[in-house]
Amino acid sequence: MTDHQLAARLATEAGELLLGVRVEFADASASERKDAGDRRAHEYLIKALAAERPDDAVLSEEASEEERANSRRLTANRVWIVDPLDGTREFSELGREDWAVHVALWEAGELVAGAVALPAQGVTLATPDVAAPPPAPATPRIVVSRTRPPAVALAVRDALDGVLVEMGSAGAKVSSVVQGISDVYVHAGGQYEWDSAAPVAVARAAGLFTSRIDGSPLIYNQVDVSLPDLIVCRPELADAVLAVTAR
Structure with missing residues (x-):
């Protein structure tokens, strides 16, 4: 196996x-x-x-x-x-x-x-074979927590003239981008390696863009297991998202 x-x-x-x-x-x-x-x-x-x-x-x-x-x-x-x-x-x-x-x-x-x-x-x-999401709608959909959407996600929504999609767990949110239910997931409220490792692996296999909110790589198996922020989005939206988050 x-x-x-x-x-x-x-x-x-x-x-x-x-x-x-x-x-x-x-x-x-x-x-x-x-x-x-x-x-x-x-x-x-x-x-x-x-x-x-x-x-x-x-x-x-x-x-x-x-x-x-x-x-x-x-x-x-x-x-x-x-x-x-x-x-x-x-x-x-x-x-x-x-x-x-x-x-x-x-x-x-x-x-x-x-x-x-x-x-x-x-x-x-x-992995290794994850279908790319279907074509995006004209209005980008930014997936956020149903209880506490981070300010950076709201800023991305405003910059992209998008709409919010509320959802629960981090894995469900990243999966929603993979499945074409949403287009951007931006998080900056504190997470750990286990919150994003598998979702990021799957997102990359689907051809999606992944990084920290400053554009730096997501690095795993560190002494400090905190990995507090990330972006997962359609590649064509990455530059526009980073223009907001990297600030």
């Missing part, structure tokens, strides 16, 4: 597990549902990666601070960067579809494989 196939399989299977957690905890509190989803998806991915790729290191959102700082990760040639449940709030709200599972592989300084499962939509987007 290739790394691409493994990323897709694990993201999909973790998503199926999470759908089961939603059913099992349908009558529980949102907090209990979140905790069960985070824990079970993390345990599944860690166990599966240990079985399938025992020599590789893993960086997971749900790992302890000590585990994240593990020197093995920082000296390894191959590191899986996973977010077992991206969008816990949306996951906890029964009926919402805008949450995801992220599985990416970093190797020798680059993202080389990745998958984003959107379990409630029955969709998994995975």
